[in-house]
Amino acid sequence: MSRKIRIGTRDSELALWQANTVKNALEALGYETQLIPVKSQGDLVLDKPLYEFGITGIFTKTLDVAMLTNEIDIAVHSMKDVPTALPKGIVEAAVMKRAHTQDILVHKGTDFLNEEGIIATGSLRRKAQWLHKYPNHEVVDLRGNVNTRLQKLQDSDWNGAIFAAAGLERINLKPESYVDLKWMIPAPAQGAMLIVAKEEDDFCRKAAGALNHERSQICVHIEREFLRTLEGGCTAPIGALAVIEGDKIKFHGALFSVDGSQKFEVRKYVELSQKDGFGKACAREILEAGGAELMKEIKASINNL
Incomplete structure (x- = not known):
């Protein structure tokens, strides 16, 4: 196990939490690791809804390139952000045990739910489901990492914003003023972390494969x-x-x-x-x-x- 495994990750607090979780798990198995944070285009451009980029994988593309150019050995992603077709030469190495799958509404009071209201989200899925249930509400775009989105909500006149429960729970940012959206169907693979590696890299695929959680993998x-x-x-x-x-x-x-x-x-x-x-x-x-x-x-x- 003399080889050091370079772990690529986005540099947001949540992404770093996920990468450190993998880092610690690999080191517990005896592997030497190094974190390499990388900014993605999805993190850098915050004035457009995600779907306006016109491509999938906006949060994973930079790490894909870093892996294929041998700057990193494995990458850790929120699996719901990963395109269903991985780039040529990159394969799934492991799905970590899945966390909370549910969406939650972080709010400033829930009196508005039966009246007019403004809800923020950058997700088409969340927007469509919210409008299906509350057609009289307005849904505005919200971008940025978890910390940025919480601050934008605080600084705005919006009634609330929708988040994945797992993301807030992982970095201890889940506030007291929230409602579980049990009726909202989550994104495919929400709450799951994915480790990818180069197809030809047997060493890293074997190392990461030891972290795979089969039941989570089947479901996602x-x-x-x-x-x-x-x-x-x-x-x-x-x-x-x-x-x-x-x-x-x-x-x-x-x-x-x-x-x-x-x-x-x-x-x-x-x-x-x-x-x-x-x-x-x-x-x-x-x-x-x-x-x-x-x-x-x-x-x-x-x-x-």
Whole structure:
């Protein structure tokens, strides 16, 4: 184990927490490691909604390049930020044990929920689901790392902002004034951390592979298969959650229109032994029910932004 494993990460507080979690786990197994923080374009450009970049992987692209140019050996990502198709030469090495999957509303009081209100989020998925439930509300764009977004909420006249519970919990920033959004379907792979490595790097793949959590991996793979089958490379308001219950997998997924007025939803159980192709089958059910036409409309509307 004489080789030092260079761990690439975004340099936000949350990303560094995730990378340090991997660093500590690898060192506990006897490996020598080094953190190498890198700024992504998604962190540098904060005046545009993510979908206006026109590409997927805005938070992972810089680390992909660093890995392929041999500046880092592995990279740690929030898995929900990772495109469903990894770049050539980069492979999944491990999925860490999944944390809290739920979204939460950080607010300044909840009286507004049955009236008019302003909610902030940079996510099309969260925006569409919020407007589906609260069509009389306004949803404004919110960008930046977790700390920046919390401060923007504090400094604004918004009623609240939507966050992933896991992100706030990991860096001890979850405030007292929040509501669990149990009705909101999370992003595919929300709450999961992904380690990627070069396909040819057997040493790092073996090292990271020791950290893989199989049950988490099964669930996020189903969710991402659902996402990939639906969106075909387009950013769209899609939620998905797979949970293992005994010897069965429970799945809940949905596709929304950008304005939240349309919703195509699927809820299914399958035997754990029948997991292969489950996400794709759920997605096809939505596409055949009218989701295919909605996806065309979503792609057209995003392209016209």
